[in-house]
Amino acid sequence: MPKGRQKVPHSDAPLGPRPTCLCLELAGLFLLLPWVMGLVGAGGPGAQGLEGLSWAVRVDSPEGEREEQSLEQRADALAQAAGLVNAGRIGELQGHYLLVQPAGHRQAPQVEAVRQQVEAVLARHEAVSWHSEQRLLKRTKRSVHFNDPKYPQQWHLNNRRSPGRDINVTGVWERNVTGQGVTVVVVDDGVEHTIQDIAPNYSPEGSYDLNSNDPDPMPHPDVENGNHHGTRCAGEIAAVPNNSFCAVGVAYGSRIAGIRVLDGPLTDSMEAVAFNKHYQINDIYSCSWGPDDDGKTVDGPHQLGKAALQHGVIAGRQGFGSIFVVASGNGGQHNDNCNYDGYANSIYTVTIGAVDEEGRMPFYAEECASMLAVTFSGGDKMLRSIVTTDWDLQKGTGCTEGHTGTSAAAPLAAGMIALMLQVRPCLTWRDVQHIIVFTATQYEDRRADWITNEAGFSHSHQHGFGLLNAWRLVNAAKIWTSVPYLASYVSPVLKENKAIPLSARPLEVLWNVSRMDLEMSGLKTLEHVAVTVSITHPRRGSLELKLFCPSGMMSLIGTPRSLDSDPNGFNDWTFSTVRCWGERAKGTYRLVVRDVGY
Numbered sequence: 001m002p003k004g005r006q007k008v009p010h011s012d013a014p015l016g017p018r019p020t021c022l023c024l025e026l027a028g029l030f031l032l033l034p035w036v037m038g039l040v041g042a043g044g045p046g047a048q049g050l051e052g053l054s055w056a057v058r059v060d061s062p063e064g065e066r067e068e069q070s071l072e073q074r075a076d077a078l079a080q081a082a083g084l085v086n087a088g089r090i091g092e093l094q095g096h097y098l099l100v101q102p103a104g105h106r107q108a109p110q111v112e113a114v115r116q117q118v119e120a121v122l123a124r125h126e127a128v129s130w131h132s133e134q135r136l137l138k139r140t141k142r143s144v145h146f147n148d149p150k151y152p153q154q155w156h157l158n159n160r161r162s163p164g165r166d167i168n169v170t171g172v173w174e175r176n177v178t179g180q181g182v183t184v185v186v187v188d189d190g191v192e193h194t195i196q197d198i199a200p201n202y203s204p205e206g207s208y209d210l211n212s213n214d215p216d217p218m219p220h221p222d223v224e225n226g227n228h229h230g231t232r233c234a235g236e237i238a239a240v241p242n243n244s245f246c247a248v249g250v251a252y253g254s255r256i257a258g259i260r261v262l263d264g265p266l267t268d269s270m271e272a273v274a275f276n277k278h279y280q281i282n283d284i285y286s287c288s289w290g291p292d293d294d295g296k297t298v299d300g301p302h303q304l305g306k307a308a309l310q311h312g313v314i315a316g317r318q319g320f321g322s323i324f325v326v327a328s329g330n331g332g333q334h335n336d337n338c339n340y341d342g343y344a345n346s347i348y349t350v351t352i353g354a355v356d357e358e359g360r361m362p363f364y365a366e367e368c369a370s371m372l373a374v375t376f377s378g379g380d381k382m383l384r385s386i387v388t389t390d391w392d393l394q395k396g397t398g399c400t401e402g403h404t405g406t407s408a409a410a411p412l413a414a415g416m417i418a419l420m421l422q423v424r425p426c427l428t429w430r431d432v433q434h435i436i437v438f439t440a441t442q443y444e445d446r447r448a449d450w451i452t453n454e455a456g457f458s459h460s461h462q463h464g465f466g467l468l469n470a471w472r473l474v475n476a477a478k479i480w481t482s483v484p485y486l487a488s489y490v491s492p493v494l495k496e497n498k499a500i501p502l503s504a505r506p507l508e509v510l511w512n513v514s515r516m517d518l519e520m521s522g523l524k525t526l527e528h529v530a531v532t533v534s535i536t537h538p539r540r541g542s543l544e545l546k547l548f549c550p551s552g553m554m555s556l557i558g559t560p561r562s563l564d565s566d567p568n569g570f571n572d573w574t575f576s577t578v579r580c581w582g583e584r585a586k587g588t589y590r591l592v593v594r595d596v597g598y
């Protein structure tokens with residue numbers, strides 16, 4: 001479960017008339033480049049030729065004419081002349097065909113005689129410019145057999161009980177993509193880096209202890225809450241495989257650092273330091289914490305924390321931008337919503353929620369319009385949790401089967417992003433978000449309100465754009481063309497000096513974004529849409545805010561919360577949504593504010 005941050009007291013704004021003040025901000029891209037999904041598949045002839053003899057040939061047309069049909073006919077004729085069968089074109093290689101022995105002749109006793117005959121025909125034939133007998137290539141499949149005792153229980157990596165209900169990472173590892181060259185930092189209550197599943201991958205260069213102000217983020221023993229949280233998250237990302245100990249991390253070839261900041265009073269300035277600490281070494285910041293999930297808190301990064309997030313995406317990782325992964329929160333039981341959590345709501349963060357082993361939204365999970373995607377974690381008591389490293393500072397075993405909450409989901413996402421950055425280190429922070437949007441997969445859950453937006457992306461407030469899939473993420477990363485520079489458009493401040501009526505007739509605020517506005521800003525396609533509001537209202541939790549993009553796509557940016565009876569309304573709070581991702585920016589935006597009467 002995420003740790004609470006130190007709460008900053010709300011200022012006591014006087015109850016006055018009820019002005020509503022809001023400002024619409026769009027962030028998006030200048031141009032949407034054509035995008036091709038990375039399909040990895042086999043076409044043309046398969047393995048059928050390898051049971052008998054087979055040859056690859058290049059066929060040329062005599063007149064230099066290269067029409068596929070005439071090439072195909074020549075390959076047929078050639079096959080016949082050689083006593084073979086044309087098994088079809090080889091993949092996408094024009095003029096290349098695979099010729100195989102006919103089915104009945106495969107066990108022919110005089111293999112050598114047949115081989116010589118065919119060779120003679122192919123060598124003489126005027127249509128053949130090249131030929132080569134196909135022999136079996138010796139390739140050792142690097143399939144992964146780990147001796148870690150808890151690896152078989154890591155269903156989120158390789159689910160044998162319900163195939164498909166995992167992050168689909170084993171094929172990525174088999175291709176030697178394990179996060180090599182990438183450093184992930186866990187910003188938390190420390191990382192026990194001496195433990196055998198962490199030590200070989202530990203990065204002291206990326207680490208720091210802001211609670212004690214020293215370079216070593218070793219957690220301090222604490223009987224009450226354990227301070228095991230950061231170590232568990234670190235193990236999910238980079239636990240060492242095949243060391244006969246505990247478990248395996250998603251990106252076990254990456255380096256793992258720790259920033260200890262949650263074990264003591266936390267200030268805005270400490271948070272700002274943490275978000276940019278060693279930001280040319282640390283590529284990905286994994287943050288499994290946030291404001292209280294009590295269903296009545298509205299809080300997030302303050303001035304300095306916000307500035308550090310923005311500075312991180314501009315200057316971190318040699319200018320490609322630090323990747324901030326945040327957990328969406330565990331306030332599900334309290335009807336909490338991650339749009340009241342400024343870390344999740346921030347456009348600079350990758351906001352990750354949880355689904356359980358059965359692919360359902362767990363009881364603790366929060367929903368929100370700024371949710372980017374989900375990945376696996378524990379659920380109710382009957383369902384398995386996440387197996388990972390644990391501290392053994394006092395009498396622990398260094399291994400746990402009980403890590404859960406969105407805290408356990410965010411590090412899995414951080415690990416998957418490390419795999420992407422190994423294959424494409426120069427992806428920008430926005431490329432990473434785009435690739436997640438493009439590759440996350442929708443799946444059925446009766447609680448999910450999937451809607452396909454005008455750009456063709458399906459989003460639900462519960463699951464974002466869907467489930468992260470390591471195989472799809474890495475393949476898309478390989479062929480991704482970086483998105484152009486960030487463009488943004490900010491409307492003027494709109495003041496509506498109107499009361500928000502109880503129930504039936506909501507307050508509506510419209511804002512038209514014209515072609516001229518967009519030409520001035522250079523913005524074409526939406527990514528994030530953010531609305532900053534100041535609303536005075538005697539009971540904040542009674543308010544509901546819906547934002548409609550020009551396409552009509554609705555985002556529930558502010559949900560009513562029965563427990564939130566704060567009398568001060570919203571003061572300059574920014575709500576954001578990713579649901580209009582990829583849509584055109586021009587047109588009318590409509591904010592609908594309603595009092596649901598709690």
Ligand SMILES: *[C@@H]1O[C@H](CO)[C@@H](O)[C@H](O)[C@H]1NC(C)=O
Binds near residue numbers: 145242
């Ligand atoms: C793991 O270690 C065993 C020896 O304990 C070895 O046989 C095996 O190949 C190793 N697996 C991997 C994937 O390196």
Ligand SMILES: *[C@@H]1O[C@H](CO)[C@@H](O)[C@H](O)[C@H]1NC(C)=O
Binds near residue numbers: 170472
């Ligand atoms: C999972 O990965 C394998 C490669 O290991 C790939 O063939 C398969 O299509 C992937 N499944 C999904 C659902 O993406």
Ligand SMILES: *[C@@H]1O[C@H](CO)[C@@H](O)[C@H](O)[C@H]1NC(C)=O
Binds near residue numbers: 176180
């Ligand atoms: C895997 O990658 C690492 C570093 O990128 C390299 O040193 C190693 O030789 C690779 N192994 C294989 C089997 O390709």
Ligand SMILES: *[C@@H]1O[C@H](CO)[C@@H](O)[C@H](O)[C@H]1NC(C)=O
Binds near residue numbers: 511
């Ligand atoms: C916005 O545009 C619509 C039609 O395009 C028009 O009816 C409406 O009056 C405009 N609203 C504002 C506030 O300019």
Ligand SMILES: [Ca+2]
Binds near residue numbers: 209212215216218
């Ligand atoms: Ca220390």
Ligand SMILES: [Ca+2]
Binds near residue numbers: 242248
């Ligand atoms: Ca291990």
Ligand SMILES: [Ca+2]
Binds near residue numbers: 290292329337
């Ligand atoms: Ca929350």
Ligand SMILES: [Ca+2]
Binds near residue numbers: 351
């Ligand atoms: Ca976010």
